[in-house]
Amino acid sequence: MKRRTKRDLSVFLGAIAVIGGIAFVNTQLSRGNLAKEFEEKREELEAEVSQQSNNLIKWTEMRKTKGTLRKGGTFVPELLEMDGDRVQIIGFQVAMEQFRNISEFTLLPIPLECYFCAMPPSRDVLLVTMAEGESTSIFQEPVLLEGTLTINQGPGQKFFYTLEDAYLKSALDGGELTKKRLQLQHMLGGSEHSGDEPDLLEPSKRRFSDTD
Numbered sequence: 743m744k745r746r747t748k749r750d751l752s753v754f755l756g757a758i759a760v761i762g763g764i765a766f767v768n769t770q771l772s773r774g775n776l777a778k779e780f781e782e783k784r785e786e787l788e789a790e791v792s793q794q795s796n797n798l799i800k801w802t803e804m805r806k807t808k809g810t811l812r813k814g815g816t817f818v819p820e821l822l823e824m825d826g827d828r829v830q831i832i833g834f835q836v837a838m839e840q841f842r843n844i845s846e847f848t849l850l851p852i853p854l855e856c857y858f859c860a861m862p863p864s865r866d867v868l869l870v871t872m873a874e875g876e877s878t879s880i881f882q883e884p885v886l887l888e889g890t891l892t893i894n895q896g897p898g899q900k901f902f903y904t905l906e907d908a909y910l911k912s913a914l915d916g917g918e919l920t921k922k923r924l925q926l927q928h929m930l931g932g933s934e935h936s937g938d939e940p941d942l943l944e945p946s947k948r949r950f951s952d953t954d
Contacts, residue, residue, distance in 0.1 A: 777856035780834070784851060784884055787832050787913045791886065798830045799891065801851040807865040807902055814897040815864070825893040831905065832886050832913045833868065841880045841922060845872040849887065849905070869901040870908050878910050880922045886913040 784801070791798050799821070809815040833849040849868040870887060872878060889908030894901060912919050 777852050780852040780856060784832055784913075787884060787886075790915070791830060791832065791913075795830055797824075797828060798832075799824060801831075801833070801866070804868075804903065805851075805865050811864050811899045811902065812897060814895065814899070815902045817893055817895070817902075822893060824891055827891055828888065829891045829905075830886060830888045831868065832884055834884055835870075835880045835922075837880045837922075843877045844879065845877050846870065847878075847880060848901075849885075864902050867901060867903075869904040871904065871906045873907045873909055876909065879919075881912075881919040882922050883917060883919055884913040885910050885919070 788798060788800050792800075803818060803821050806818045807815050807821070831849065833851055834853045836848045836850055836854045837844070838847055847870055849870050850862055850866055854862065870889065873889075887905060887908050887910050889905040892904045892906065894904060
């Protein structure tokens with residue numbers, strides 16, 4: 743009787759492990775598909791903006807950055823040529839401390855939740871500082887930013903790229919912006935981004951209206 747009970751328990755635990763494994767794989771695949779959808783949507787928006795602007799930075803160029811924040815990054819010439827220029831970029835906001843009336847946040851190529859509970863690589867993070875007197879909120883939809891780009895070269899950096907004196911609007915044509923609700927997993931504190939990562943693999947000034 744004891745042997746049978748022990749065997750039944752082993753079968754039960756084995757079944758639970760299999761179900762859990764299947765659920766985990768399905769969740770990862772679902773998130774992977776979601777990340778792919780956001781990538782494709784952003785690329786479509788980049789293509790649309792590129793038809794009207796010649797100063798748009800695409801994440802495909804930024805993702806060619808190699809190195810670490812601690813040791814310093816290596817940037818492609820196309821990106822270095824835009825250092826100090828007024829540029830445009832499309833991405834998804836991430837709060838650093840607050841979600842409302844902020845003047846500083848980070849920008850990613852896809853939403854933070856698409857990184858599978860891991861910190862995004864440094865090459866995927868842009869620090870944004872709004873223009874003097876401007877403030878904004880964190881929105882669910884992709885945003886189009888215009889500001890002055892700085893490529894942070896050399897060791898001991900907190901971010902590879904910064905965008906200063908920035909203005910923001912929806913990246914969607916005529917689209918409205920929906921404020922994001924406060925959730926801790928949607929925040930990216932500067933102190934959490936250590937930069938001690940393994941070497942990374944390749945992968946006209948116009949005033950925008952305030953969104954608040």
